[in-house]
Amino acid sequence: MQKISQGSRQNMKESPGTSRICPAIKSFFSEKVSGICISSTKHKRLDPKLERKLMEAINRRASSGQRTFRSINSIIMRFPHFKEGLRNIKQVFEQYDEDSNGTIDRDEFNKCLDDLQVHLTKKEKDDIFQACDVDGIEGIQLNEFIVLLCLVYLLMEPSDYATLKLGSQHEATFDAIVEAFLFFDKNGDGKLNRKELVKALNDPSPWEKSPGHVNRKRFKEMDWTNSGKIGFKEFVFTLNDWVGVSGDDDHAHFK
Structure with a gap:
């Protein structure tokens, strides 16, 4: 998180009995969260x-009864950890971006899944690839690749996790993302x-509650189709944006 100057600390002094608000949480409850560039023709x-x-798969996770997050604040406080874990996937991305052009094409994607020992049908692979290519640029870029791998991980049978060659650190990150989704998905x-x-x-x-207009803004960020329903894919894309995975400024969302 951003370093706070001594002057800023003095400005943040509260009256007795008042809770201090973490800057990351305060930022999330503001309107200063950028949107995701989605091509309507490619979605x-x-x-x-x-x-x-x-x-x-989500229902099975929900039925387990395990809950990592108890409040929105506990999720926001984990943003730096989410960001670190998701950015580490860049190493996997670069490994399979064989021509180093910043995108993964279908052949590179299929090779990645084969090496990870992920067992999906050709149709399932094609569908996931198309559904995650959302920015109008042919091929999967890093932020799309992160979502794609998270979907693949969730679609796998639990019995296949032992053979998944993704790495325990990445699996732990994806597990935390699923738990964050389930915090919102009450049923x-x-x-x-x-x-x-x-x-x-x-x-x-x-801490503090989110104003109604911010609630509407946060929902609109995720509801790409204006259907009133948000799927797991849209949630992961938005979470990437919230934590600033694609931004050059490490503190883009903690202003």
Whole structure:
């Protein structure tokens, strides 16, 4: 997080009994969170069959009863850890971007999944590739690759995790992302609606509650199709943006 000058510390002094607000949390509850550049002509939903498979995987996780996050603040405080974990995936990306052009094409993507020993049908691979290529540029870029691998990880059967050659650090990051999604997805059906989002943002906490107009803005950031429902894919893209994975400024979202 940003270093706070002595003068700033003095300005942050509170009256007795008042909780200090973490800068990252205060920033999240402001309107200063950039949107994601999505090409409307390139945006593609997952195939319904694959979408159901994804929702079933989320439902299994929800049924386990394990919960890592108890409040939105606990998620926001983990932003630096999310960012570090997701940026480490850049090494995997560069390994399979064989022509070093900043994108992974279909052949490079298929080789990546083969090496990771991920077992999906050709149709499933093609569908995930198309659904994650959202910026209008042919090929998968780093931020899209992060989402793509997270989807692949969640779609795998738990019995296959032992053979997945992704690395425990990356798996732990993806597990934390799934848990963050489940914090919002109160009923575990694999979709978020506005009511669930608002409830999650306004759960009792010692920090501060999110104003209504910010709740609407946060929901709009994720609801790409204006359907009133947010899928896991859209959530992961938005989380990447919230933590600033793609930004050059390490503190872009902690202003």
